[in-house]
């Protein structure tokens with residue numbers, strides 16, 4: 620299967636500051652990738668290289684087999700930069716029309732495309748409004764609409780929900796989730812929970828190096844995980860009872876109310892049911908019963 624993004628040994632420095640060091644990864648069709656890392660890890664630098672705004676010092680990067688920024692990618696790759704801004708002097712619809720025109724659409728087609736993408740982000744009524752008249756969340760949604768213009772096959776979103784309230788962030792997550800069957804996304808965010816819901820591939824950058832690439836599978840045929848969030852603090856009695864269950868490999872207490880159970884499904888295909896029964900019989904309540912580990916647990920081995 621040919622890769623959508625292919626990065627090999629990508630390095631980039633700014634003076635003596637190394638922003639990326641021999642970063643290699645690929646994104647294949649059907650994958651939605653999360654780019655995670657602490658402040659200064661190199662996420663924006665990597666995005667800028669993928670968008671063709673910056674050139675790497677060394678290494679190779681190809682998108683759909685072409686160099687980032689190349690003419691062949693015109694209309695195929697769209698991006699939402701972290702600090703995307705609209706000109707405060709013009710209506711947002713007019714500016715979206717302009718982006719459509721830049722993609723080669725006729726005036727009429729560009730207007731129709733603006734109508735479509737404004738509806739996607741729930742801003743249909745705001746065609747004529749200037750950016751300065753919109754709230755921060757609405758401006759962010761309008762910027763995201765810009766990335767959906769035309770028919771891009773890859774959309775790079777740098778912190779798409781940063782600064783949004785929970786309702787607006789949910790709206791954007793739902794939109795990305797809905798479109799991810801048709802379009803490939805690469806998304807950077809500090810919100811691990813959000814990325815866990817949206818992405819099936821995780822790239823973890825730290826000090827410019829890719830320290831972990833995990834596909835969000837949840838274990839192997841021999842080893843599966845259950846995460847249990849309890850209503851009350853766990854007790855010796857509860858842990859002793861769970862330790863009796865057939866198939867249990869290990870039990871880890873992450874917090875007073877959170878346990879991760881690793882088990883072998885070949886030894887007990889109904890392990891999850893057995894856990895629920897054990898809780899019910901003993902009158903122990905639970906708030907959440909998650910099949911698998913959370914992304915936070917996987918990345919940071921907590």
Ligand SMILES: Nc1ncnc2c1ncn2[C@@H]1O[C@H](COP(=O)(O)OP(=O)(O)OP(=O)(O)O)[C@@H](O)[C@H]1O
Pocket residue numbers: 633636637638656657658659660661662663664665
């Ligand atoms: N134009 C630049 N000139 C000098 N140093 C830069 C430049 N751009 C980035 N850097 C440095 O490169 C490193 C990576 O920065 P980058 O912005 O890519 O990180 P990031 O992971 O996007 O951070 P954040 O989460 O804070 O946005 C940082 O140490 C930063 O200071």
